[in-house]
Amino acid sequence: xxxxxxxxxxxxxxxxxxxxxxxxxxxxxxxxxxxxxxxxxxxxxxxxxxxxxxxxxxxxxxxxxxxxxxxxxxxxxxxxxxxxxxxxxxxxxxxxxxxxxxxxxxxxxxxxxxxxxxxxxxxxxxxxxxxxxxxxxxxxxxxxxxxxxxxxxxxxxxxxxxxxxxxxxxxxxxxxxxxxxxxxxxxxxxxxxxxxxxxxxxxxxxxxxxxxxxxxxxxxxxxxxxxxxxxxxxxxxxxxxxxxxxxxxxxxxxxxxxxxxxxxxxxxxxxxxxxxxxxxxxxxxxxxxxxxxxxxxxxxxxxxxx
Amino acid sequence: xxxxxxxxxxxxxxxxxxxxxxxxxxxxxxxxxxxxxxxxxxxxxxxxxxxxxxxxxxxxxxxxxxxxxxxxxxxxxxxxxxxxxxxxxxxxxxxxxxxxxxxxxxxxxxxxxxxxxxxxxxxxxxxxxxxxxxxxxxxxxxxxxxxxxxxxxxxxxxxxxxxxxxxxxxxxxxxxxxxxxxxxxxxxxx
Numbered sequence: 001x002x003x004x005x006x007x008x009x010x011x012x013x014x015x016x017x018x019x020x021x022x023x024x025x026x027x028x029x030x031x032x033x034x035x036x037x038x039x040x041x042x043x044x045x046x047x048x049x050x051x052x053x054x055x056x057x058x059x060x061x062x063x064x065x066x067x068x069x070x071x072x073x074x075x076x077x078x079x080x081x082x083x084x085x086x087x088x089x090x091x092x093x094x095x096x097x098x099x100x101x102x103x104x105x106x107x108x109x110x111x112x113x114x115x116x117x118x119x120x121x122x123x124x125x126x127x128x129x130x131x132x133x134x135x136x137x138x139x140x141x142x143x144x145x146x147x148x149x150x151x152x153x154x155x156x157x158x159x160x161x162x163x164x165x166x167x168x169x170x171x172x173x174x175x176x177x178x179x180x181x182x183x184x185x186x187x188x189x190x191x192x193x194x195x196x197x198x199x200x201x202x203x204x205x206x207x208x209x210x211x212x213x214x215x216x217x218x219x220x221x222x223x224x225x226x227x228x229x230x231x232x233x234x235x236x237x238x239x240x241x242x243x244x245x246x247x248x249x250x251x252x253x254x255x256x257x258x259x260x261x262x263x264x265x266x267x268x269x270x271x272x273x274x275x276x277x278x279x280x281x282x283x284x285x286x287x288x289x290x291x292x293x294x295x296x297x298x299x300x301x302x303x304x305x306x
Numbered sequence: 307x308x309x310x311x312x313x314x315x316x317x318x319x320x321x322x323x324x325x326x327x328x329x330x331x332x333x334x335x336x337x338x339x340x341x342x343x344x345x346x347x348x349x350x351x352x353x354x355x356x357x358x359x360x361x362x363x364x365x366x367x368x369x370x371x372x373x374x375x376x377x378x379x380x381x382x383x384x385x386x387x388x389x390x391x392x393x394x395x396x397x398x399x400x401x402x403x404x405x406x407x408x409x410x411x412x413x414x415x416x417x418x419x420x421x422x423x424x425x426x427x428x429x430x431x432x433x434x435x436x437x438x439x440x441x442x443x444x445x446x447x448x449x450x451x452x453x454x455x456x457x458x459x460x461x462x463x464x465x466x467x468x469x470x471x472x473x474x475x476x477x478x479x480x481x482x483x484x485x486x487x488x489x490x491x492x493x494x495x496x
Contacts, residue, residue, distance in 0.1 A: 022385055022386040022387060025387035025390070026389070026390070026412055026415055026416055027412075027416070029387050029412045030389075030409055030416070032390070032408065033390070033393065033394075033405045033406075033407075033408025033409035033412055034405065035405070036404055036405030036408060037405030037408075037409055037451065038405075039404075040403040040455075041403050041451075044403065044455060046404070047404040050398060050404070051398055054398035054399060055398075055399070058352050058399065061352060061355045062355035065355055065356050069358075137356070137399075138354060138360050139360075139363075139399075139402075140353075140354055140358055140359075140364060141353075141354065141363060141365045141367045141368070141467075142363060142400050142401040142402050142448065142452060143363050143452040143453065144402065144455070144456060147359055185361060187361045187362070189453075189457070189458035190456045190457075209463070210362065210456075210463045211362045211363075211463040212360075212361040265361060266359045267359045267360065267361065
């Protein structure tokens with residue numbers, strides 16, 4: 001196929017000027033885009049209001065999609081269950097027996113915990129969830145990992161609040177519009193979460209790798225005590241995430257840490273819950289001191305351990 | 307309820323042109339003829355509001371692929387500066403830092419202009435090769451820009467996405483070619 005001849009305007013001055021103006025606007029657009037890009041890298045929140053308005057417009061489409069997702073998953077799960085009903089029944093019976101024993105132990109521990117806390121005079125802050133909503137969209141083509149939530153500032157959602165599903169931590173809110181909010185998922189490299197190993201409280205922090213897995217970094221150097229299958233939950237240090245939300249399961253042990261899979265895949269979460277900031281005064285004080293002292297090294301985010 | 311037998315079902319026409327019964331004294335609707343490329347690119351920008359909540363970049367950059375396919379199929383339909391508004395719209399939804407779409411889409415239009423001047427004869431393979439280069443550049447650069455914003459070397463994670471994108475591009479061009487036939491349906495009576 002030969003190229004079309006309509007880019008050769010002949011002697012028409014009007015057509016020649018039209019083509020020239022097109023080039024001028026295209027190059028100006030490129031330069032303007034570069035300027036906007038620098039602004040948004042220096043100040044990531046610069047265009048949050050425009051983005052918020054855009055997601056408000058697309059919200060109905062996203063909600064319809066979220067419902068389709070839930071329905072589609074249940075159909076697939078039902079078909080899958082049919083094929084392995086017998087084996088699953090046996091496995092589940094064994095699991096229930098084990099879980100019943102565990103539940104009794106848990107009840108005893110909970111009672112003991114309550115008594116010990118009363119002895120020490122520790123009062124846990126009230127953790128009433130702010131809103132329950134669906135994830136209605138995600139940046140599935142970009143290397144950054146954001147999701148859009150179907151609740152916003154009218155429901156009380158504010159930037160900084162943690163988001164969890166029934167199975168574990170999803171991320172934290174970074175921008176809130178009136179009816180939608182943007183969530184920075186745990187798998188984004190910008191999201192650093194202080195965690196501890198559930199078994200013995202070994203402190204660490206996790207950082208997204210952007211490919212669906214997360215890197216687990218230990219605070220104490222030396223021999224690597226991680227094992228495959230270790231479960232990490234939020235530790236509550238830093239004051240942002242409430243303690244005890246499962247985050248990651250170790251799948252690969254490296255020489256200075258590990259790589260884990262998410263405890264809660266955002267694709268499987270039907271509804272997610274927005275929680276209040278665990279200790280808002282502490283977070284504010286930390287932010288103020290960081291502003292006063294300039295950019296802090298990364299270690300301060302995971303500091304404090306258990 | 308008896309299941310309808312196959313001959314009873316109303317069959318879809320084989321060609322989009324058959325959707326319009328009368329063709330004499332009719333012309334394409336100007337709104338559809340010039341607006342469909344813009345609308346189709348913007349709708350694919352909204353593909354992030356799909357049922358898929360991905361925890362890794364796996365979905366190809368469909369909006370950019372449709373944009374490129376329109377540019378290759380009808381070189382003069384989208385103006386040279388179309389990357390500015392369409393890239394800005396894509397930035398609102400893609401999760402990239404605002405401005406990366408504007409820069410990369412405008413640059414793609416300028417590169418395509420140069421390519422059109424160099425390659426006098428185009429073919430399926432040549433188009434696919436040029437598109438592969440542009441798509442690779444687009445994905446690597448947008449991951450680099452995202453990594454700059456997140457202070458993390460992100461281009462390492464786009465391998466699978468890149469392969470899917472390159473393999474899927476001919477299909478996107480087929481879909482755009484179908485849209486191009488819908489675009490010129492004679493809907494307006496003269």
